[in-house]
Amino acid sequence: MVFPAGVLTDAIWAPILGGFLVLAVGDRNGRLARWLALAVSLLTFVLTIPLLTRFNTHTAAMQFVERIPWIPALHIHYHLGIDGISLWFILLTSFLTVLVVVASWTSIQKRVAQYLAAFLIMDGLMIGVFCALDAILFYVFWEAMLIPMFLIIGVWGGARRVYATIKFFLYTFLGSVLMLVALLYLYFQSGHSFDLLTYQETPLGLGPQIWIFLAFLMAFAVKIPMWPVHTWLPDAHVEAPTGGSVILAAVMLKMGAYGFLRLSLPITPDASHHLAWLMILLSLVAIVYIALVAIVQQDMKKLIAYSSIAHMGFVTLGLFVFTATAMEGSILQMLSHGFISAAMFLCVGVLYDRMHTRDIHAYGGVASVMPVFATLMMVFAMGNVGLPGTSGFVGEFMVVLGTYPEHPWAAILAATGLVTGAAYTLWLFKRVIFGAVFRPEVALLKDLNGREVLVLGSLAVLTLLMGVWPAPFLDIVHQSVHHLLGQAAVSKIPG
Amino acid sequence: MQNPLVHWSFAIPEIWILVMACVVLLVDLFWGQKQRDLGFWLSIFCLTGAMVLSAAEMGKAGSAFYGQLLMDRFTNTADLAVELLGLLVLFYSRGYLMLRGLYRGEVLALLLFGTLGAMVMISGGNLLSLYLGLELLALSQYALVAIYRDQLRATEAGLKYFILGALASGLLLYGMSLLYGLTGSLGIGKIGMALSDASPDNYVLIVALVFVVAGVAFKLGAAPFHMWLPDAYQGAPTPVTLFMASAPKIAAFALAVRLLAEAGSSAMAIWQQLFVALAVLSMLIGNVVAIAQTNLKRMLAYSTVSNIGFLALGIVAGSQNGLASALFYVVVYALMATAGFGMIVYLSREGFEAEEISDFRGLVQQRPWTAFLLLLIMFSLAGVPPTVGFYAKVAVFQALVQAGFVWLAVFGVLMAVVGAFYYLRVLKVAFFDPPPEGARTSGGDPLAGITLTVNSLALLVLGIVPAPLMTFCFHALQEVM
Numbered sequence: 001m002v003f004p005a006g007v008l009t010d011a012i013w014a015p016i017l018g019g020f021l022v023l024a025v026g027d028r029n030g031r032l033a034r035w036l037a038l039a040v041s042l043l044t045f046v047l048t049i050p051l052l053t054r055f056n057t058h059t060a061a062m063q064f065v066e067r068i069p070w071i072p073a074l075h076i077h078y079h080l081g082i083d084g085i086s087l088w089f090i091l092l093t094s095f096l097t098v099l100v101v102v103a104s105w106t107s108i109q110k111r112v113a114q115y116l117a118a119f120l121i122m123d124g125l126m127i128g129v130f131c132a133l134d135a136i137l138f139y140v141f142w143e144a145m146l147i148p149m150f151l152i153i154g155v156w157g158g159a160r161r162v163y164a165t166i167k168f169f170l171y172t173f174l175g176s177v178l179m180l181v182a183l184l185y186l187y188f189q190s191g192h193s194f195d196l197l198t199y200q201e202t203p204l205g206l207g208p209q210i211w212i213f214l215a216f217l218m219a220f221a222v223k224i225p226m227w228p229v230h231t232w233l234p235d236a237h238v239e240a241p242t243g244g245s246v247i248l249a250a251v252m253l254k255m256g257a258y259g260f261l262r263l264s265l266p267i268t269p270d271a272s273h274h275l276a277w278l279m280i281l282l283s284l285v286a287i288v289y290i291a292l293v294a295i296v297q298q299d300m301k302k303l304i305a306y307s308s309i310a311h312m313g314f315v316t317l318g319l320f321v322f323t324a325t326a327m328e329g330s331i332l333q334m335l336s337h338g339f340i341s342a343a344m345f346l347c348v349g350v351l352y353d354r355m356h357t358r359d360i361h362a363y364g365g366v367a368s369v370m371p372v373f374a375t376l377m378m379v380f381a382m383g384n385v386g387l388p389g390t391s392g393f394v395g396e397f398m399v400v401l402g403t404y405p406e407h408p409w410a411a412i413l414a415a416t417g418l419v420t421g422a423a424y425t426l427w428l429f430k431r432v433i434f435g436a437v438f439r440p441e442v443a444l445l446k447d448l449n450g451r452e453v454l455v456l457g458s459l460a461v462l463t464l465l466m467g468v469w470p471a472p473f474l475d476i477v478h479q480s481v482h483h484l485l486g487q488a489a490v491s492k493i494p495g
Numbered sequence: 496m497q498n499p500l501v502h503w504s505f506a507i508p509e510i511w512i513l514v515m516a517c518v519v520l521l522v523d524l525f526w527g528q529k530q531r532d533l534g535f536w537l538s539i540f541c542l543t544g545a546m547v548l549s550a551a552e553m554g555k556a557g558s559a560f561y562g563q564l565l566m567d568r569f570t571n572t573a574d575l576a577v578e579l580l581g582l583l584v585l586f587y588s589r590g591y592l593m594l595r596g597l598y599r600g601e602v603l604a605l606l607l608f609g610t611l612g613a614m615v616m617i618s619g620g621n622l623l624s625l626y627l628g629l630e631l632l633a634l635s636q637y638a639l640v641a642i643y644r645d646q647l648r649a650t651e652a653g654l655k656y657f658i659l660g661a662l663a664s665g666l667l668l669y670g671m672s673l674l675y676g677l678t679g680s681l682g683i684g685k686i687g688m689a690l691s692d693a694s695p696d697n698y699v700l701i702v703a704l705v706f707v708v709a710g711v712a713f714k715l716g717a718a719p720f721h722m723w724l725p726d727a728y729q730g731a732p733t734p735v736t737l738f739m740a741s742a743p744k745i746a747a748f749a750l751a752v753r754l755l756a757e758a759g760s761s762a763m764a765i766w767q768q769l770f771v772a773l774a775v776l777s778m779l780i781g782n783v784v785a786i787a788q789t790n791l792k793r794m795l796a797y798s799t800v801s802n803i804g805f806l807a808l809g810i811v812a813g814s815q816n817g818l819a820s821a822l823f824y825v826v827v828y829a830l831m832a833t834a835g836f837g838m839i840v841y842l843s844r845e846g847f848e849a850e851e852i853s854d855f856r857g858l859v860q861q862r863p864w865t866a867f868l869l870l871l872i873m874f875s876l877a878g879v880p881p882t883v884g885f886y887a888k889v890a891v892f893q894a895l896v897q898a899g900f901v902w903l904a905v906f907g908v909l910m911a912v913v914g915a916f917y918y919l920r921v922l923k924v925a926f927f928d929p930p931p932e933g934a935r936t937s938g939g940d941p942l943a944g945i946t947l948t949v950n951s952l953a954l955l956v957l958g959i960v961p962a963p964l965m966t967f968c969f970h971a972l973q974e975v976m
Contacts, residue, residue: 071886071962073969074893114863136889140880147874150919154927155859162927166919173879173915177908180889184896184904 006066007050008080011090012128015044015097019120022113030112034105037116041101044123045094051087057475060084060483062133062197070137074187076194079134084480085261085331086130088473092338093130093251097123099455100243103346107242107353108156115156118148119243126251130258135183135194138262142219142255143176149244149252157239164232164239171232175222182215186267200266200487203494206274213271216264223256224312227285237305238358242349245301249308249341254334257315261331261484265319269488272320279320280410286313287417294424300348300358303428304341307384310417311337311396317414318399321406322488327481328474329398335473336383336391336466343380343459347373350452351432354445360428365437370447374433379460381429383467385422391466505559505566508548508574509614515541516607523600531598535589538603542582542610549574558620562682565620569822572971573617573749576826580741580833581610583946587837588734590940594845595643597732602642606738609635613746622671622681625750629667629714632743633660639738640731652730659713659723667710673703674758686758695764704762707754708769714747717807718776721800728796733840733848736792740799740832744806748825751810756818763813770811771903777804778910785917792850794917795835798876801914802828805891808907812894815972820890823968827887827957834872834950841865841943852921857930866925868951875954877918878911883957886965 005013018040025033056063062081070078082090100119108115125148128141146169153165187194190202204212222229233253237245265272272279286309294306311333318330350373351366352358367374383390386397396418404411437443448456466473503510515537523534549571556567584606592598608631615628637660641653675681677699678689693700713720728736755766781801788794806828809821842849842865849855859866875882888911895904957964 069962071965073962073965074890140885143880143885147870147879150922151926154923162923165927166916166923169919170912170916174909174912177912178905181892181896181901181904181908184889184893185901187893188897 006080007047007064008082008127008131009066011044011047011051011094012080012124012131014047014124015040015094015120015127016124018043019117019124022120023117025113027111027113030109033113033116034101037101037120038098040120041094041098041123044120044127045098048090048094048127051082051090052476055084055087055476057084057479060479065133067133070134074136074194075192076136077134078137079195080131080137081133082131083483084477085484086258087476088331088335089130089251089254089258090127092254092335093123093126096246096250096338096342099342099346099458100246102451103246103349103455104241104243105451107349110156115152115241115243118152119247122148122152122247126247126255129255133196135186135196135199138196139176139180139183143173145252146172149248152244153236153240156241156244159239160235161239164235168232168236171229172222175219175229178215179219182212185212196262196267199263202267203492204268204270206270206493209268209271209492210274213264213268213275216259216268220256220259220264221282223259224253224316225256225309226282226312226316227290227309230286230290230309233309234302234305237308237345238299238301242345242352245345245349246342249305249345250338253308253312254338257312257319257330257334260316260319265484266487268492270491270493272488273322276320276322279316280407283313283317283320284410284413286310287317287414288420291417291420291424295420295427297424298360300351300360300428300432301345302358303360303424304344304348307344307421307424308337308341310421311341311384313417314396314399314414317403317410321403321410322485323402323406324481324485326399326402327485328477329395329400329402331395331477331481332391332466332470332473333395333399336395336463339459339462339466340380340383340390340392343376343456343463344384346456346459347377347380350448350456355441360431362439363432363442364435364439365433365442366445367433368437369443369445372453373448373456376448376453376456376460377433378429379463381425383463384425386418389464389467391463391470393467394470502557502559505552505555505557506564506618507552508545508578509564509611509618511548512541512545512607512611512614515544516604516611519607520600520604523604527600531593534600534603535585535598538585538607539582541607542578542585546575546578546582549578562684563621563624564615564618565683566618568973569749569752569971570618572967573745573822574614576745576829577610577613577617577742580745580829581606581738583833583837583950584734584738584741586946587737587833587840587943590943591732591734591840591843595732597642602639605635605639605642609639609738610742613742616746617749619750619753620683622675622683622686625683625753626664626668626671628746629750630664632746633664633714636660636735636739636743639735640727642735643732648730649732652727655730656723656727663710663713663720666706666713670703670706670708670710673699673706677703683753683758687760690759691761693761695762700762701765704755704759704765705769707759708766708773711747711751711754712773714750715744715803715806716800717773717803718780718800721777721780721803724800725793725796728799729790729792729850733792733836733843733850737833737836737840740795740836741829744799744803744829744832745825748806748821752818755810756813767811767813770807771900774804774807774811774903775906777801777807778907779804782910782913782917785914788917789852790850791839791852791855791921792836794852794921795832798835798914798917799832801910802832802876804910805888805907808895808900808903809891811900811903812891812898814894814898816897817891817894819969819972820894822971823890823965824887826964826968827883830950830957831872831875831884831954834868834947834954835876837943837947837950838865838869838872841939841947844939852924855921855925856928858925860930864948868947869925870922871951871954873918873922875958877915879915881958882954883961883964884954885958886961890965
C-alpha cells in the first residue's frame, strides 16, 4: 500500500477519513460498520508502528517532520513532528482505539455507525494533538477533539448524560480559550510565528511568562484534571459509555500533561520554576485528598475516576521537580495509567454490560462465577495500587524517588498516596470480587468471552511487561527528557 | 481629471443589477401570473452575471462619476460576497415563498434592489452616495419585512424596523452633515485629508463621530442600538431574515470602513473608544440574552448581536490587519448566518415554521444528514475548530492582541464560551432528545436542501483550508488606509 503523504499525516487522516466512511455506511448496516471500523482502527495502528521501528533514540530533535504553509496570511503552517515524548502517546492512542472498537462490539446497539465513527475521528484528532508543532494546528486538534467526545457522552451516556456532556464541553472549552490568547500573544512576541519550536527560543520577561504560564495552566489543569478544576471528570466518566471513559481516562487526560511538556516547560521555563511550588502543592492535594475522596465512593466508575485524578497528581508532581528521574517517571506513569485506567474502565464495562449497574453494593463474590475476569482484574488492581512488577509501580516509584532529593516532604506526602491508593483499590476489589455471592443475579453471571479476554488480556500483558522491563520505554523517552530539562534550566528572561 | 465616461466601467456591476431588477419587475408585470419561475431565474442570472462582472474587474482601481463610486480591491471583494449571499438567499427561499404565496416579482426585485443598495454602500466614495445606498438597502428591507401583509407579526416588525431605522438614518445624516460642516466636502478622500490635522479634542468632530458611529452601530445591530433586531428578525418571513442577516452586515461594515477608517483615520483615537464600548456591550448582551431564548430565530438574532461585537473587535484594532480580520469575520459570519437561517427555511413546511428550538427535537434520528449540517453550523457559530468560525475569531483576536488590547481579547474569548452554551443547547435538543410523537415526514424543498448542504459543508471545508478565503480578504484591505 502506498500513501502519498508523510507517516504522521497518514496516521492522522486515515482514521478521520475512515470515520466518515463508517458514517456513510450508516447505522442500518451495523455489522459492516463494525468490521469497517475495526479495519480502519487496525490500519491506523499499523500506520503508527513505523514511528517506533524507524525512531532514532539518539537525538532529541523532532523526527518525521512535515511542514507546509497552511494559512499564509497569518504564517500558520501544517507542521508535524514527534520526539520521544510524543511517540508513546501516539501508539497508545491508536492501540486503545482498536480495543475500544472491539470492546463495544456487542454492547453498543444504538446508532452504532455514528458511535464508531466518532471514536475513529477522535483517534485521528488525538494523534494530531501529539504531532502538531504549530500552535494553531495544535489548538485546532485540541478543540476539535471535544466535538466527538461531546456527542459520545451525550448520545450514548447514562442517565445524566446531557448535564455531564455540557459541563465537560464548557469546562474544557473555557480552559482552552485562554490558552488561545496566550498563543496569539506569543505570535507577536516571536516575530509573527506560530511555530512551537520558535516559541521555545523566544525570550520573555518574567511577568509575561507568568501570565502565559497561568493561561496554559487553565487549559492543561482542566484537562488533566488537577484539583480544584477536576469536578467535570467524575460526571463525565460516570455518564460516558465504556469506550468514552476509556479514551477519556487513557488518552485525553494525558493531553494536559503533554501540554505541560510541550508548551509550558520549554516556553515559560522561568515561570515554571517560579510557580513550581504551586504545581507541587496542587499535585499533592490531588494525591492525598482526592485519594481519600475515592475511598468513599459507592459507584465503581466514580471511584476509578477519582483514582485517575490522584494518579495524575503523581504525573504533575514529577513534571515540576525538574529531575530526569521524576520526569521520566511521570511519562511512564502516564503510559501506565493509560493501560491500567483503560483496563479498569473496561472491567467495569464488562460488569455493567451484564448487570446494568455500577453500584459496588450490587456485586460481591464475582470471583466464584467469573474466575478469568477476576484474575485479569486483579492484575489491573495491583497495577493501580502500584505493586512492584506492574507498570504502576515503575512510574510512581520513579516520581517519588526523583522528588525526594529536591523536596523531601513532598516525596513523603506523595508516598502516602501509594497507601491510600492501595486502600481504595483493594477495598473495591474485595467488595466486588471476593466474598460470598449474596445476589441471585451475580450467581448467573457468565465469564468473559473470547473477545473480552483478548481486550483485557492484551492490556494485562502490557501492564506486566512494562512493570518488569521498562527499559525500552525509557530509552525512547530519554533524550527528549534530557533536552527538555536543559531547556527548562536556561532562563529566557532577556538582558 | 480624465474623461468620466471611461470610468463608468467601474460601475458596471451596479448598473447591471439596476437594469436587471427593473427587467424582473416588468417581466413579472406581464408574465408573472403564468411564468412564475421566469422572474426567479432572471434574478439568478442577474446575480450570477454581476458576480462575473465583479470578478472581471478584480484588481482594477479608480473611481466613477467624479468620485461618487470608488473601485478598489475592497469594493470588489465585498461586492462578490454580497452577490454570492444574494444568490444563496434566492436558492434557499424559492420553496418557502412558493408555499406561502409570496413567490412574486416584488420580492425578487426588492431583493435585487437591496443587493444593489448594499453594493452602492460598499463602493460609495462620497457621503451622498453612501447615504443613497444605505437608504436603498434599508427601504428594500422595510418592505421585505412587512411583505407578509396578512400576518400581524410581520407588519408590526416592519413598522418597528422602519421607525427605528429612520431614526438611525437621521442620526447618521446628522453626523454626516457635521462632517461636511467641518471639512466643507462630501468626498471621503477629501474629508480624510481635511481632518488629517484635526486636534483630538475638537468637540464638533467628536460629536460628528459619535453620531456617525451610532448610525453605523444601528445598521450593524451592535448593542446598545440592537433593539430593533430581535423583533425584526423574528417577525420577518425567514428568507427575509436570511437576507437581513447576511449582505447588509457586510455593507454596514463597508460603511464603517469608508466613514471611519478612510475619512476619519486621523480621529481613530475617538472612534476606537466608541467601538470598544460597542464591542463589550454587544458581546455581553448578545451572548447573555441569547441564553434565555426559546425561539431559534430570536436566539440567532441575539447571536448576531454578539457576533457584531466580535466584528467590532476587529474595528477596534483599527490597523489594516484589524480591518482585514473584521472583513474576514463578517464574510464568514454572513455565511454562517445564511446557513443557520437557511436551516429554518429548509425545515419549515406549509403551515409550520421550524423556528422554535424544540422543533428540532430528535432531528438526528429522523434526518441524520440535516442534523450533521446543524452540528457544523452551530459549532462554527460557537467558534470551535475545525470549522471556519474558529479562524474568524482567531483573526480578530490576533489583530486585537497586536493592537495591545489583550484584556479585550480575554473578555472576548470568555464571551465566546458563554456563547458556546446556547449553541450547544440547540445541538442537545437535536441530538440527545427523543423525537416528538408523529414524526416529521415532509421532505423539504430540494433546492433549499442542496443549498444548505453546500453552504454548511463550506463551513467545514473552509475550516480545513481557510487560506484562500483569508488571503482573499486580507488582500482586499491592502489599498484601504
